[in-house]
C-alpha cells in the first residue's frame with residue numbers, strides 16, 4: 132500500500148511538507164471548487180489550503196450548494212476573481228479594491244465552463260463584484276491549467292491577488308508551487 136503523508140496528504144514519495152510555510156492574510160480566502168476538480172492530482176487548491184491560514188473551501192456540485200453559499204455570504208461584502216466584461220482590473224484599481232473592504236475574496240476553481248457555470252449561478256442569487264487580474268503584469272507562471280485567468284492555477288491567482296492588494300510576500304506560495312511541480316515535471320523546469 133502507498134504511504135500517505137499525514138500532514139500534506141500526498142504520497143510520501145511526493146510529500147511537499149518541506150515547502151509549506153503558512154502565511155496569514157488580511158482577507159479571508161474562499162474557494163468555490165467544482166466537484167470534479169477535487170479529484171485532480173494536480174489541483175493547486177490543496178496547496179493553498181496547506182499554506183494559507185484563513186481559507187475556506189466549498190465544493191460545488193448542485194444548485195443547492197450554490198444557494199447554501201449565497202445564504203452563507205449574503206450579509207458579507209464579497210468579491211470574486213472572475214474575468215468578464217464587467218470585471219474591474221485589480222492591478223489598475225488597487226486602491227478601490229482596498230477601500231471596498233471586502234470580507235472575503237472568492238476564487239472559483241474548475242475548467243472555464245465549470246467556473247462560468249458557478250459564477251453565473253452565484254450572480255443570479257446575490258450581488259457579487261467581479262475583479263480580474265491583468266496577467267501581463269504578473270511575473271510568475273508555472274502550471275498551465277486553471278481557467279481563472281488563461282493558464283493560471285488557482286494558487287497562482289490567489290498569490291497574485293494577495294501580492295497585489297495586500298502587498299504580501301507570497302514568495303513562499305510560489306516556492307510551494309515549484310516544489311509541487313518538481314514532482315510532476317522533473318526538477319528545474321523553466322516556467323517559460
Ligand SMILES: [Zn+2]
Pocket residue numbers: 136137138139140141146147148149
Ligand atoms: Zn507531507
